[in-house]
Amino acid sequence: QVQLVESGGGLVQAGDSLRLSCAASGRSVSPYSMAWFRQAPGKEREFVAGVTENGGRTKYADAVKGRFTISRDNFKNMVYLQMNSLKPEDTAVYYCALRLNLISAIPMWPHEYEYWGQGTKVTVAS
Numbered sequence: 001q002v003q004l005v006e007s008g009g010g011l012v013q014a015g016d017s018l019r020l021s022c023a024a025s026g027r028s029v030s031p032y033s034m035a036w037f038r039q040a041p042g043k044e045r046e047f048v049a050g051v052t053e054n055g056g057r058t059k060y061a062d063a064v065k066g067r068f069t070i071s072r073d074n075f076k077n078m079v080y081l082q083m084n085s086l087k088p089e090d091t092a093v094y095y096c097a098l099r100l101n102l103i104s105a106i107p108m109w110p111h112e113y114e115y116w117g118q119g120t121k122v123t124v125a126s
Contacts, residue, residue, distance in 0.1 A: 036079075057104070064083075068081060
């Protein structure tokens with residue numbers, strides 16, 4: 001069983017930065033792709049960013065490209081999301097997700113990921 005715990009959310013002003021962290025426990029996540037999703041009130045959960053098992057490949061949603069950076073530290077069993085130039089439309093609960101599949105890919109659909117954290121709330125004030 002894998003547990004994912006997100007942290008780092010909060011209330012910030014537009015233009016500010018935040019760094020989200022996701023700590024994995026229960027097993028090593030180093031062989032697997034991981035991703036960040038977000039869900040705003042009244043909206044469906046959407047893909048934000050993903051990274052392959054060795055960090056060699058990343059993928060971003062168009063809405064965050066150039067502002068957000070996903071990274072991972074396999075020694076620490078951690079994944080991060082650096083968010084810069086935050087906008088009010090980035091307000092959402094952010095979730096860390098693990099894809100327990102050895103095929104190196106970064107799917108953008110939530111159902112492709114087996115494990116999820118409880119989420120961390122990010123609020124960006126204008």
